[in-house]
Amino acid sequence: MSVHTPEQLAQEERRYLQVFFWLAVLTALEIGVIYVPGLPTFAIGLVLVVLAGTKAALVALFFMHLSLEKRTLTYVALTPAVLCVLLVFALLPDLGAFTRALTHAERPAAAEAHH
Amino acid sequence: MSQAAVAEHDFGIEPAESPLTPESWGKLGMWIFLAADAMSFGGLLAAYGALRFGDPTWPIPSTILGIQLTALMTFLLICSSVTMVEALASIRHGDRTGLVKFLALTIMGGMAFLGLQSFEWTKLIFNEGQSVSRNNFGATFFILTGFHGCHVFGGVTYLSAILGRAVRGTSGAIILGLVGAAATIVVIVLTSHTVNGFVAVVGALAAGGLVYGVANAISTPTGAYSAHHNNEVEIAALYWHFVDLIWILVFTFVYLIGPRS
Numbered sequence: 001m002s003v004h005t006p007e008q009l010a011q012e013e014r015r016y017l018q019v020f021f022w023l024a025v026l027t028a029l030e031i032g033v034i035y036v037p038g039l040p041t042f043a044i045g046l047v048l049v050v051l052a053g054t055k056a057a058l059v060a061l062f063f064m065h066l067s068l069e070k071r072t073l074t075y076v077a078l079t080p081a082v083l084c085v086l087l088v089f090a091l092l093p094d095l096g097a098f099t100r101a102l103t104h105a106e107r108p109a110a111a112e113a114h115h
Numbered sequence: 116m117s118q119a120a121v122a123e124h125d126f127g128i129e130p131a132e133s134p135l136t137p138e139s140w141g142k143l144g145m146w147i148f149l150a151a152d153a154m155s156f157g158g159l160l161a162a163y164g165a166l167r168f169g170d171p172t173w174p175i176p177s178t179i180l181g182i183q184l185t186a187l188m189t190f191l192l193i194c195s196s197v198t199m200v201e202a203l204a205s206i207r208h209g210d211r212t213g214l215v216k217f218l219a220l221t222i223m224g225g226m227a228f229l230g231l232q233s234f235e236w237t238k239l240i241f242n243e244g245q246s247v248s249r250n251n252f253g254a255t256f257f258i259l260t261g262f263h264g265c266h267v268f269g270g271v272t273y274l275s276a277i278l279g280r281a282v283r284g285t286s287g288a289i290i291l292g293l294v295g296a297a298a299t300i301v302v303i304v305l306t307s308h309t310v311n312g313f314v315a316v317v318g319a320l321a322a323g324g325l326v327y328g329v330a331n332a333i334s335t336p337t338g339a340y341s342a343h344h345n346n347e348v349e350i351a352a353l354y355w356h357f358v359d360l361i362w363i364l365v366f367t368f369v370y371l372i373g374p375r376s
Binding site for chain 1: 136
């Protein structure tokens, strides 16, 4: 990121306040969406993840000035996010095994109760 | 003749590749540190997700955790990110007074956040009986929020040191770094003893005011930063915004996502 005429600085300051406004609005939406009646839990979770991702992107792009940096630096910053998603997928089989183990533990008890 | 020598002979010496952050190697260092730190948080969040969604007996977060309080904490961190960018913008204008004022406000926001976290933890441990060893919910909650809280504490100390450097160079950084850390610990301990969120906010205002007062008291006419020399402020700002960014994710995944009570 290179610096900076007074006009650029004034423009940046206006942008900071816009970003602040949107971060506040998105946070209020996050709180609001969990109280919306009738929405399934999965849909609420999806909306919350999208809102959180948008907020994180706003902070990274404008407050951390990633939008003004070289693209390679963006790749450096995105690498942990990609690895994290891969880690979640790597943990999925274990998650399934844990759930199956719980289900199997419950089955004999349920069968005994039935007899 | 080696291939490299042949290439050099044919095409002349290639210019050095331009660095990713041309104005500062320190900034590149901070980005690499943040990428590594993000992987630590990523690992903890992924483990949290695996434990939580594999366990049908996991408690509903909103029945145990205070959503309104943590929404306020989130808002505080967002506000402190804004004051941090304003601090950087001030020194880029050559306005040292603005830098000092906005840095003190940012520090105050961090202190208030930690005070409120101390309030939340004390209530959870002593009123709700939660602990690291009780169940996976307690373990993951305290480890994740505690790890983030350590980052906030480190950030408050770091920003206090930057504030000290802004007003009095290296000696100022040492003095204000210590004052900022000690004042934050006092806010945390006081809030924990009184179990009162109001004490956290008032304590943070007083502690932030103390840091600001000490900064003005030890200030010399020439500080370390100017309109053309402010890389250290930008690097510290990167760290602080990262702490904010991580909290945005922790707030969503730990506090908000889940069935309603």
